[in-house]
Amino acid sequence: MKREKATIVVSFIVALVGLAVLFPFFWMIRSSFMSNIEIHKYPPLFLPTTWRLDNYSYTLSVFPSLRYMLNTLTIALPSIIGVLLTSTLAAYAFARLDFPLKRLTFVLVIGSMLMPGAVTLIPIFVAWSAIGLSNGYTALIVPAFLGGGAVNIFLCRQFLMTIPRDLDEAAIIDGAGHLRVLFQILAPLITPVLISIGLFTFILYWNDLLGPLIYISRNEQNTISQALANFRSGFGTDWKSIMAACTMAITPPVILYFIGQKYFIEGIVLSGLKA
Amino acid sequence: MKARRSPSSTLTAYLFLTPALLGLFFLTIFPMIGVVIISLTNWSGLETPRFIGLDNFKEIFTTDVYFLRSVIATLYFALGAVISGIIYSFTVALMLNRRIFARGFWRSVYFIPYVVPSIGTAIVWSWLYESNFGVFNYILHLLGMNKVQWLQNGTTAVPSIIVMAVWGMGSMIVIFLAGLQNVPRAYLEAVEIDGGNTWHRFRHITIPMMTPIIFYNFLMSMISNLQIFAPAYALTRGEPSGKTLFMVYLMYREGFIYNNFGHAGALSLIFFVFIAALTVVIFGTSRRWMFYEGE
Numbered sequence: 123m124k125r126e127k128a129t130i131v132v133s134f135i136v137a138l139v140g141l142a143v144l145f146p147f148f149w150m151i152r153s154s155f156m157s158n159i160e161i162h163k164y165p166p167l168f169l170p171t172t173w174r175l176d177n178y179s180y181t182l183s184v185f186p187s188l189r190y191m192l193n194t195l196t197i198a199l200p201s202i203i204g205v206l207l208t209s210t211l212a213a214y215a216f217a218r219l220d221f222p223l224k225r226l227t228f229v230l231v232i233g234s235m236l237m238p239g240a241v242t243l244i245p246i247f248v249a250w251s252a253i254g255l256s257n258g259y260t261a262l263i264v265p266a267f268l269g270g271g272a273v274n275i276f277l278c279r280q281f282l283m284t285i286p287r288d289l290d291e292a293a294i295i296d297g298a299g300h301l302r303v304l305f306q307i308l309a310p311l312i313t314p315v316l317i318s319i320g321l322f323t324f325i326l327y328w329n330d331l332l333g334p335l336i337y338i339s340r341n342e343q344n345t346i347s348q349a350l351a352n353f354r355s356g357f358g359t360d361w362k363s364i365m366a367a368c369t370m371a372i373t374p375p376v377i378l379y380f381i382g383q384k385y386f387i388e389g390i391v392l393s394g395l396k397a
Numbered sequence: 398m399k400a401r402r403s404p405s406s407t408l409t410a411y412l413f414l415t416p417a418l419l420g421l422f423f424l425t426i427f428p429m430i431g432v433v434i435i436s437l438t439n440w441s442g443l444e445t446p447r448f449i450g451l452d453n454f455k456e457i458f459t460t461d462v463y464f465l466r467s468v469i470a471t472l473y474f475a476l477g478a479v480i481s482g483i484i485y486s487f488t489v490a491l492m493l494n495r496r497i498f499a500r501g502f503w504r505s506v507y508f509i510p511y512v513v514p515s516i517g518t519a520i521v522w523s524w525l526y527e528s529n530f531g532v533f534n535y536i537l538h539l540l541g542m543n544k545v546q547w548l549q550n551g552t553t554a555v556p557s558i559i560v561m562a563v564w565g566m567g568s569m570i571v572i573f574l575a576g577l578q579n580v581p582r583a584y585l586e587a588v589e590i591d592g593g594n595t596w597h598r599f600r601h602i603t604i605p606m607m608t609p610i611i612f613y614n615f616l617m618s619m620i621s622n623l624q625i626f627a628p629a630y631a632l633t634r635g636e637p638s639g640k641t642l643f644m645v646y647l648m649y650r651e652g653f654i655y656n657n658f659g660h661a662g663a664l665s666l667i668f669f670v671f672i673a674a675l676t677v678v679i680f681g682t683s684r685r686w687m688f689y690e691g692e
Contacts, residue, residue: 133497139489140506143564147509149532150521162530165538208416221410231417234425236676240624240645241669242424244652244662245431249423251442268420275417300409329514331627332645336653347516351631354520361524368517375512383505386512387571394572394614395579 150372154178154365161362181366184357189342190349191374197259197345198327201266205323206316209270213278214304218290235272240332247336261337262330266323273393274319280392281312318389321382328375346371432669435662442656453663464664466639467647468671474555474643475622478562479615485563487611490573504574508567515565515627522561523548523632548633551640558628558641569614576610577603612683616676623672644668 153161155173182188215221216228250256269275290303298306309316327345334348344352350371357364379386411418436453440446457464493504510518525532526547534544547557580603588598626645629635635642635650648668652661 129495129497132492132495133499136489136492136497136503137499140503143507143510146518146521146525146564149525153524164530164535166530166532166535208420211413212417215410215413219406219410219413221407224410227414227418231414231421234421236620237425238620238624238669238672240626240648241665241672242428242432243648244658244665245428245435246424247652248431248435248442248658249428265420265424267416268424269417300413325512329516331514331516331630332649335630335649347514350514350520351516351627354523354631361527361530364520365524368520372513372517372521375514376509379509379512380505386508390568390571391575394568394617395575395610 147372150365150368153361154369156362158360158362177362177366178370181363181370184363185349185353185367185370187346187349187367187370190344190346190371193343194328194345194347197262198324200263201327202320202323204263204266204268205270205274206320207270208267209274209319210278210304210309210316212269212275213282214300214308216275217279217282218287218303219300231269232272232276235276243332243336250337256337257339258337258343262327262333270319270323274323277315277319277389277392278312281315282308285311314385314388315392317382318385318392321378321385322389324378325375429669432662432665435658436666438659438662440658440662442658446659449659453659454667456660457663457667463635463639463642463647467642467644470555470640470642471623471625471644474558474562474625474641475619477555477559478566478622478625479618481559482563482566482569482618483611483615486566486569487573487607489570490577493570493574494577504571507570510565511567513565516631518561518565519628519631522557522564526557549637551637554633554637554640558625558633561628562622562625566618569618572610572614573607576607580606612679616679619675619679620672623668623675644671 152169154177155175156167156170156177157174160167160170212231216224247256247261250261255261285308290307293303293307294300329347330345331347331351334345335351338344338348341349341352350367353367354364435446437448437450438446439449439452489507493500493507497503528534528544528546528549531547533547537543537545545553547553584602584606585598588602593601624645625643626649629641629643629646630649633641635646644664645668648661648664651657651664
């Protein structure tokens with residue numbers, strides 16, 4: 123059949139392009155296990171002759187990635203809590219409560235989504251230095267507790283609106299307060315979207331470069347992305363160590379993606395299809 | 398049932414909204430006012446700032462040798478990355494929308510680059526692009542062509558960065574794929590009954606149904622790609638001769654390396670107007686090519 127033939131051709135193209143997409147990962151890992159002589163062979167070797175694990179122990183001695191990862195977690199974990207907490211609170215107000223100026227507040231809060239973060243970099247930095255907090259983690263964590271980002275509020279609100287009101291109204295009649303309704307009745311029903319938001323927040327902080335560059339100066343406080351950028355400038359041609367450092371920095375988010383794939387895909391689809 | 402407005406629900410609502418409203422004021426509105434004020438001063442972060450009127454803007458638009466290059470580099474990169482990204486993602490999504498072999502597996506594969514830190518992407522690709530031992534030049538060599546200094550050459554630097562950015566756009570594939578799966582079967586079958594072929598179905602059903610999604614992703618992707626930073630910071634430092642001097646990198650350099658807060662503030666403000674204008678243009682023209690259901 124003609125259609126089946128076409129499907130075979132398409133399968134083949136998808137696999138071929140897919141392998142090309144995987145190639146940079148393969149090349150990174152393969153380079154991270156080579157000796158300096160092997161890595162500079164021309165024509166390049168496809169695989170290392172011996173897989174040199176000690177590249178990693180050397181790299182760890184000059185690039186303490188566990189330290190950097192812990193630093194990153196010190197920022198990311200409280201931030202995830204802040205984002206989840208404050209975005210669900212705001213979403214509940216928009217989805218379930220009626221109050222004066224609701225439309226205006228909604229438009230303003232969601233409209234700030236279109237606001238490029240780079241624009242407010244300088245004044246926000248100036249404000250943090252005015253109160254003496256421009257060097258450290260505070261400036262990177264606090265914003266997460268201020269609404270948790272327009273996209274997340276919007277996503278939560280969309281989800282809350284799909285849940286029938288009878289459920290929480292019954293609880294309110296029974297005497298439950300709004301906080302209780304939100305956290306005991308509604309939150310368990312929207313766990314998938316909360317997991318998505320948590321995962322994306324983690325990735326956001328793991329991958330952020332500009333924030334740490336501005337607010338963290340001491341090397342031992344560096345986040346993983348920041349440390350990686352500095353390592354590249356400091357060890358310009360030691361490609362095997364640079365690739366080992368990259369492999370270590372990239373692995374956690376990739377593993378997290380494989381574990382939470384379903385939530386990643388759902389989150390992406392929801393925020394990309396209709397906002 | 399409509400929510401009732403009562404004094405207590407108003408109070409609860411504003412209590413629940415307090416963090417978000419604080420964020421709106423302290424992370425958006427006040428900083429916007431702040432950036433206007435800073436841009437009118439010669440502040441270096443050390444001495445007391447002096448009000449200098451529009452001098453920073455005058456300087457940027459007349460004597461600043463970097464500004465125009467930076468605008469060109471940024472627009473070139475963002476448009477290039479977003480348009481190629483949409484074409485790449487849409488094509489892959491169309492292919493993944495068929496009943497191909499190991500579809501779920503390949504969908505995951507195409508998505509992985511999205512979770513990789515942009516700095517990791519930049520560094521790994523810079524190794525592929527490396528002029529003497531990089532694998533791309535080896536491939537050129539196999540094809541009998543000369544070596545290219547991918548990231549150091551004025552013609553290839555931005556396209557090389559575009560390619561790595563497109564690689565990282567796996568999320569758009571996922572969005573388009575979901576969009577394609579939402580195209581009602583009945584419509585596609587109707588075209589078939591009327592004797593239309595694959596092209597007709599694509600041109601008259603798939604594309605019109607997908608334009609709102611493409612539009613939205615074009616807009617959001619432009620806003621984020623205009624803020625490209627990592628490759629300029631870690632790989633090119635704006636070189637060669639300003640060809641990769643992206644606006645956020647220029648702003649970072651002026652503000653945080655040279656301590657010219659006034660100048661950097663003016664740049665941020667121009668950057669804001671630039672993005673706002675672009676958003677208006679994209680929205681304004683969208684009516685012409687966008688399909689709304691029910692029209």
